[in-house]
Amino acid sequence: MWCKRAFLLIIVCILCLIPAPVWAASHGSAEAEARERQLLFEHMQAITGVPWYYLAAVDQYERSIHKHVKKKGKNVSPEAKQRKLGIVFSPEIWSGFLNPNPEDTSPSTISFFGGLGKDGDGDGKADRNNDLDVAYTMASYLTEFGFTEDDIRIALWQYYTRDKNVEIISNLATIYQYYNTLHLTGSAFPVPLHYNYSYRSTWGDPRGWGGRRIHEGTDIFAGYGTPVRATKHGIIETMGWNPYGGWRIGIRDVDALYHYYAHLNGFNKKFKVGDVVKPGDVIGYVGSSGYGKPGTSGKFPPHLHYGVYRDNGKTEYSYDPYPMLKRWEKEEYKNKKKKKK
Structure with missing residues (x-):
């Protein structure tokens, strides 16, 4: 006692x-x-x-x-x-x-x-x-x-x-x-703003390859080789081939969200699974890989499939990333204007 x-x-x-x-x-x-x-x-x-x-x-x-x-x-x-x-x-x-x-x-x-x-x-x-x-x-x-x-x-x-x-x-x-800190803020749009790209809200749209399913992300169309960037501070959990997503990278951010980057043309060889990344780090490049065996490419126009998943302690589920993408895009444009002044 x-x-x-x-x-x-x-x-x-x-x-x-x-x-x-x-x-x-x-x-x-x-x-x-x-x-x-x-x-x-x-x-x-x-x-x-x-x-x-x-x-x-x-x-x-x-x-x-x-x-x-x-x-x-x-x-x-x-x-x-x-x-x-x-x-x-x-x-x-x-x-x-x-x-x-x-x-x-x-x-x-x-x-x-x-x-x-x-x-x-x-x-x-x-x-x-x-x-x-x-x-x-x-x-x-x-x-x-x-x-x-x-x-x-x-x-x-x-x-x-x-x-x-x-x-x-x-x-x-x-x-x-x-x-060595808990205060990790900031974000980046998945592709550099000075590249040509386009996107709209496509989350929930029907998809047929591999069976009927919904589209669990937003497609950002851009040319082959357009840099793909980490959007938040995080750690690379997965990197490799997926029959649906082709060459893809999965990053867990500091809010425990899982960010899924798919249909890549290749990876930045600087990074591997287990590496820590920050907003703006180039992790790969836009391509059209997927829908088949490793190396399959060209079944659709080049684009980045960007998805976000939340874990609730029992399962992991996707939700619409479009609002976040619009916010990050707007914030980045705003910050660029401030730097020019």
């Missing part, structure tokens, strides 16, 4: 070094809030040994799959509305499946019933709406399996029981480790 109290005292002392805005209810700029979250994860790393970028990756993944959940309504506590982290523990996992009190905040009874919830700020409560408690609980859970990256991936699989979740979180961690 004495050792446990001493350890909690150490935690509190370390957390006292974190500037108050980390857990305060203030809402500053996106950059400031990203820095606050990173600082919290870095302090959790100092306490538990779990790399900050893995905690940040779990948080971002949870943020992406819970994005549709709005923090409002009479059943949402003020504490939940003020949370800055995206990590969400269900009452059953936090308090224990057999715990008669699903909203239990007592560390002792939570532990008795096998719940994961822990007191991360030394106030004697394990509150799943308290960011410090949540971050410390997740970090503590991950350390139960060891401290290597393989150990962390095993822990993540045990928690999510889905390979795709582990893959996405691991890739997000790689991005954050590479840039």
Whole structure:
């Protein structure tokens, strides 16, 4: 008992070094809030040994799959509305499946019933709406399996029981480790604006090759060899041949979205699977590959098929990228005009 109290005292002392805005209810700029979250994860790393970028990756993944959940309504506590982290523990996992009190905040009874919830700020409560408690609980859970990256991936699989979740979180961690920041903004239109190109909204249009299906993207028509660019900060997950998409590249961005570039004429040999990219990096070139065996080309005019997919924790689905493309195109034109002034 004495050792446990001493350890909690150490935690509190370390957390006292974190500037108050980390857990305060203030809402500053996106950059400031990203820095606050990173600082919290870095302090959790100092306490538990779990790399900050893995905690940040779990948080971002949870943020992406819970994005549709709005923090409002009479059943949402003020504490939940003020949370800055995206990590969400269900009452059953936090308090224990057999715990008669699903909203239990007592560390002792939570532990008795096998719940994961822990007191991360030394106030004697394990509150799943308290960011410090949540971050410390997740970090503590991950350390139960060891401290290597393989150990962390095993822990993540045990928690999510889905390979795709582990893959996405691991890739997000790689991005954050590479840039050493959570504040990664900016975008680029998939092809340089000074090239000739045209596009319209084609998401959902019928397609027949390989069986009836819908078109899961927007076609950007351009000449052979037109550079194709990464639109967001991300990591290359896939690169190679696909019977439908031909030579294609798949990039996971920092919002956990999957960007699919298909029908390419070739790749930029500078990049390979696992490499981190930034907006504007040339990753390949427009072509007309696909609809057949490796090397098949010319069955349709040259164009870039650009698709975006969101993962909801259970499955990955496409949605219309056209509004984003129009926004990125407009922003890039606007930025170019500013530079000319």
